[in-house]
Amino acid sequence: MAKTELATTQPQKEMLTIRPPKGWISLNLRDLWLYRELITFLTWRDILVRYKQTLLGASWAIINPVVNMLVLQFIFGNLAQMDTGGVPGPIFRYTALLPWMLFSKALSSSGRSMLTNRGLITKIYFPRLVIPLSSVLSGVVDFGISFLVMIGMMIYYKVAISWAMLTIPLLIMLTLIVALGVGLWLSALNVLYRDVGYILPVMTQLWLFLSPVGYSSASIPENLQLLYALNPMTGVIEAFRWAMLGEAPATLGLQLATSVGISLIVLISGLFFFRRMERTFADMI
Amino acid sequence: MTIAVHVENLGKQYKIGTAPQNRGGYNTLRDQIAGVFSRQKRLEAKKPDNMIWAVKDINFDVEQGQVLGIIGHNGAGKSTLLKLLSRVVEPTEGMMQLRGRVGSLLEVGTGFHPELTGRENLYLNGAILGMHRSEITRKFDEIVAFSEVEKFIDTPVKRYSSGMYLRLAFAVAAHLEPEILVVDEVLAVGDAEFQRKCIGKMNDVADAGRTVLFVSHNMSAVLRLTDESIVLEKGKMIMRAPTAEAVDYYLSAGHARAGEKVWEPEDVPVTAAPFNPRAIRIVDNRGNIVETIRSTEEFTLEFEYDLSAPITGLRVGIYLYTARGEPVFTSFDTDDPRMFNTHTERKAGRYMSRCVVPPDLLNTGRYTLGVNASSYRIRRYFAEERTLEFNVDPAGAPGMHWDEPRPGGIRPRLDWKIEKLDK
Numbered sequence: 001m002a003k004t005e006l007a008t009t010q011p012q013k014e015m016l017t018i019r020p021p022k023g024w025i026s027l028n029l030r031d032l033w034l035y036r037e038l039i040t041f042l043t044w045r046d047i048l049v050r051y052k053q054t055l056l057g058a059s060w061a062i063i064n065p066v067v068n069m070l071v072l073q074f075i076f077g078n079l080a081q082m083d084t085g086g087v088p089g090p091i092f093r094y095t096a097l098l099p100w101m102l103f104s105k106a107l108s109s110s111g112r113s114m115l116t117n118r119g120l121i122t123k124i125y126f127p128r129l130v131i132p133l134s135s136v137l138s139g140v141v142d143f144g145i146s147f148l149v150m151i152g153m154m155i156y157y158k159v160a161i162s163w164a165m166l167t168i169p170l171l172i173m174l175t176l177i178v179a180l181g182v183g184l185w186l187s188a189l190n191v192l193y194r195d196v197g198y199i200l201p202v203m204t205q206l207w208l209f210l211s212p213v214g215y216s217s218a219s220i221p222e223n224l225q226l227l228y229a230l231n232p233m234t235g236v237i238e239a240f241r242w243a244m245l246g247e248a249p250a251t252l253g254l255q256l257a258t259s260v261g262i263s264l265i266v267l268i269s270g271l272f273f274f275r276r277m278e279r280t281f282a283d284m285i
Numbered sequence: 286m287t288i289a290v291h292v293e294n295l296g297k298q299y300k301i302g303t304a305p306q307n308r309g310g311y312n313t314l315r316d317q318i319a320g321v322f323s324r325q326k327r328l329e330a331k332k333p334d335n336m337i338w339a340v341k342d343i344n345f346d347v348e349q350g351q352v353l354g355i356i357g358h359n360g361a362g363k364s365t366l367l368k369l370l371s372r373v374v375e376p377t378e379g380m381m382q383l384r385g386r387v388g389s390l391l392e393v394g395t396g397f398h399p400e401l402t403g404r405e406n407l408y409l410n411g412a413i414l415g416m417h418r419s420e421i422t423r424k425f426d427e428i429v430a431f432s433e434v435e436k437f438i439d440t441p442v443k444r445y446s447s448g449m450y451l452r453l454a455f456a457v458a459a460h461l462e463p464e465i466l467v468v469d470e471v472l473a474v475g476d477a478e479f480q481r482k483c484i485g486k487m488n489d490v491a492d493a494g495r496t497v498l499f500v501s502h503n504m505s506a507v508l509r510l511t512d513e514s515i516v517l518e519k520g521k522m523i524m525r526a527p528t529a530e531a532v533d534y535y536l537s538a539g540h541a542r543a544g545e546k547v548w549e550p551e552d553v554p555v556t557a558a559p560f561n562p563r564a565i566r567i568v569d570n571r572g573n574i575v576e577t578i579r580s581t582e583e584f585t586l587e588f589e590y591d592l593s594a595p596i597t598g599l600r601v602g603i604y605l606y607t608a609r610g611e612p613v614f615t616s617f618d619t620d621d622p623r624m625f626n627t628h629t630e631r632k633a634g635r636y637m638s639r640c641v642v643p644p645d646l647l648n649t650g651r652y653t654l655g656v657n658a659s660s661y662r663i664r665r666y667f668a669e670e671r672t673l674e675f676n677v678d679p680a681g682a683p684g685m686h687w688d689e690p691r692p693g694g695i696r697p698r699l700d701w702k703i704e705k706l707d708k
Contacts, residue, residue: 018372019380041412045398045405052400052441123395124413125372125387282374283299 021279027271031127038126039134046109046138061145065101069094076214085216087247091153096213098150099175099240102143103233104204106176109135110183111200114191114281121281128278129271132187136180143172150244164243171240178232178263184270188277191284212237218249225251232266235259287384289465289496290347290370294379297339297365339365340520342379349384349464352487352497354507354514354528356535362520363500364469370498371467385464388414394454399443403434403453406442410457424460431482432456459486466490469500484510504532504609532609544576546673553667559594559633560658560666567654567675577676580647580696587639588656597630598663601638604655604670605694613652613694616640645698648691649679 051057069090076082077089084092110132114121117131153159190196208214211233220228228234235255242248249255340362347353357363368374370381371389396413397406407428411421421428429435432453434445442450468487487510491497501507507514507528514531516524524534545566553561568585569575578584588601602617618638619625654673659665679685683698 014384016383017380018376018383020376020378035415037418038412041409045401045409048405049398049400120396120413121373123373124389126413126415279375282368 027275028127032129032133035126035130039130039137042130042134043137046135047141050138050142058142058145061142062149065094065097065146066149068097068101072097072214080215082215082219085218085247087245088157091157091159091245092216092241092247093214094150094153095241095244096211096237098143098146099171099236100208100211100213100233101146102139102172103175103179103236104208105139105142106136106179107183107186108200108204109138110179111186111190111196113183114187115194115197128281129184129274132180132183132274136176136183139179140172140176154244159245162243162246164246167239167243171236171243174239174260174263175233175236177267178236178259181263181266181268181270184274185266188270188274191277191281207231207233216247216249217251217255226254229255229258230262232259232262287349288346288382289349289351289384290345290498291382292343292345292370292379293381295343295366295369295376295381296341296378297369297374298336298377299339300336338377338520340369340517343522345515345522345525347496347498349496350491350494351513352491352499352511354511354531355498355500355517356504356507356514356531357517358535360519361517363517365520366517367467367469367498367500370465383465386415387465387467388458388461388463389467389469394450397442397450397454400441402441403429403438403445407438407453407457410454411461414458414461415463416461428456428460431459431486455483459483459490462490462493463495465496465498467498504535508532508609544574544673544675557658557667559592559596560599561591561593562656562658562667562669563589563591563635565589565654565656565673567673575675577678579681580649580677580679581644581681583641583644585639585641586654587637589635589637590658591635592631592633595630595632596660596666598660599628599631599658599666600625600661601636601658602656603640604657606653606655606670607694608651608653608674610653611694613647615657617657645683646695647677648693648696649677649682651676652694 051060054060056063072093073089076093077084113131113135114128120126121128121131154161186196186200210228210231217225217228217234217238229251235252235257236259238249238252239256239259242252343366345353355363355366365374367389369376370383371387373389394410396410398409401409407425408418408421412418429438432449432455434449434453437445437449442453445453466487484506487497487499491510497510499507499510511528514526514528515522516526516531516535524531526534545564547564548562550561565586565588566574567576567578568587569578570582570584575584586603588603590601592599600617600619602615602620604615605613607613618640619628652675653671654675655668655670656672657665657668659668679696682696684691684696
């Protein structure tokens with residue numbers, strides 16, 4: 001009898017009904033909100049784990065972009081002698097590498113995230129969106145560390161601080177949106193096709209050369225500018241350079257507008273595609 | 286009484302044959318592209334032969350505060366049912382309703398990361414299981430105390446022994462307070478002391494008015510924890526009854542044979558070669574193959590097998606379990622060191638290992654016999670946990686003049702003396 005009393009005094013929990021999913025399903029962002037703490041925890045785990053058992057630890061977040069900058073400087077600066085609009089080559093390229101590395105890391109970790117978290121997916125229910133989302137977010141810490149070098153370079157090259165720098169957080173968000181959008185498509189596809197794992201490095205490599213990281217988008221011929229701007233990272237990187245160095249191509253407005261448009265299209269379609277595939281994840285993975 | 290879980294015509298279908306699961310769980314883009322252009326492949330994928338129902342037509346309700354056992358043999362659909370209830374997979378047909386938060390212990394330690402410390406994993410695992418940060422902080426000390434790993438809480442779990450790892454993992458899961466708790470085989474882990482703690486904890490959960498769905502192969506745990514159980518067989522729910530009745534049904538279904546088991550060559554896995562079991566039988570002291578032996582008489586176990594190649598260090602033996610799955614004893618034909626030394630190598634050929642089980646040893650009830658053929662620390666050729674079942678009839682056993690059950694796997698006739706000490 002004691003049990004009965006206990007049961008009736010407890011507030012009535014709402015009844016959750018589960019039926020076979022049909023057709024396109026809603027995004028169910030409410031569920032995602034309920035699990036927001038899990039997003040934080042998984043992001044925190046990825047950050048904690050990343051440099052454990054490495055000799056140099058978090059300094060990799062500095063070494064990586066600096067080496068990349070030197071390589072790009074050598075190819076595009078010393079060999080190809082590309083025009084940087086009067087900005088010193090190293091800082092010109094390092095500035096672009098900041099959002100680029102954030103993007104490429106977020107993309108590759110979210111693209112693989114569903115497989116690396118296979119154990120969780122086959123054992124426990126939670127909104128699967130949590131996984132690519134948290135793996136995208138975990139790159140922000142690396143970005144912060146790499147930014148310290150940027151500050152050093154700004155002092156060295158005597159770059160003046162400007163109000164435009166306040167737009168940086170927005171640009172970081174835009175970078176993450178692009179990465180998440182593409183990452184959602186890739187991570188969902190990766191559950192079905194392991195080919196994604198092989199495509200990812202090739203894709204990021206190509207994408208790097210199609211983005212104005214080593215060179216300025218002003219070097220692109222006039223008639224290709226519109227096509228070039230379709231790459232959502234073009235607008236992000238050029239805007240980043242404008243915010244940090246005050247240096248921008250004439251087409252920045254167009255680039256930024258297409259970047260925002262395309263990234264939203266990719267993100268929204270990615271969310272729906274992911275949700276559509278989600279129901280089969282535990283069966284297929 | 287409030288219904289906590291309502292399941293109606295629930296079914297889950299899986300693709301086999303052309304399904305990715307059959308090829309190591311992955312699919313390549315090339316196959317898919319080829320599939321689009323090949324009409325035959327497309328049709329094949331839709332054929333009903335390639336689809337199987339892991340569970341089908343499942344109907345039941347669970348009242349709030351009830352502990353329901355789910356029993357069935359391997360492949361009966363228990364795990365699929367639990368995965369459906371814990372929302373890991375979505376149903377193909379039917380519907381289910383769940384009142385309140387569902388916590389699942391499908392596998393303890395899910396999401397544990399070896400590089401992180403016990404403390405870090407505790408928070409992470411708690412969050413994965415659906416606890417809030419504040420809830421974890423509040424219960425932190427209690428969880429750590431329960432797990433008995435206080436000293437190592439700031440050590441990476443990769444340095445833990447497997448026992449410590451499991452204790453910590455279970456401790457987190459046990460302190461989850463969902464309205465509906467789904468538990469699968471977690472009691473198979475840890476030592477006896479820890480298992481007792483776990484069972485105690487699960488009782489607390491049920492006493493607090495929460496609903497528990499409990500799956501286990503350990504019949505004594507099912508009997509202890511649940512009042513009612515459902516039995517699954519080949520994806521169908523074939524019975525819902527008081528647990529004692531359900532356990533009896535489960536134990537007698539499928540593997541009850543009359544005193545003898547004969548292996549056909551196709552029953553033996555190829556990995557057993559060169560060991561080929563042929564038959565095992567229970568023979569009473571009159572030479573008959575029997576299913577029921579008398580506890581007051583000795584009986585013989587005969588195990589016949591072929592060796593297609595010589596084996597060094599072979600030991601052939603039996604496991605004996607009570608009907609509830611508790612081990613009674615294990616014995617091998619070369620347990621005697623002299624036997625081991627005289628039989629270092631067994632040449633190819635036909636053999637029989639036989640032993641006599643003395644009278645006045647086993648208690649009344651039903652027993653399960655398993656077999657094992659292995660070379661110690663080298664290889665296990667063949668093992669089967671449920672080969673044969675038999676009954677022990679207690680007529681004439683010690684203490685039978687009192688009509689009371691005697692727990693335990695054995696009922697030995699001990700040589701009691703009574704002396705008066707004060708003259």
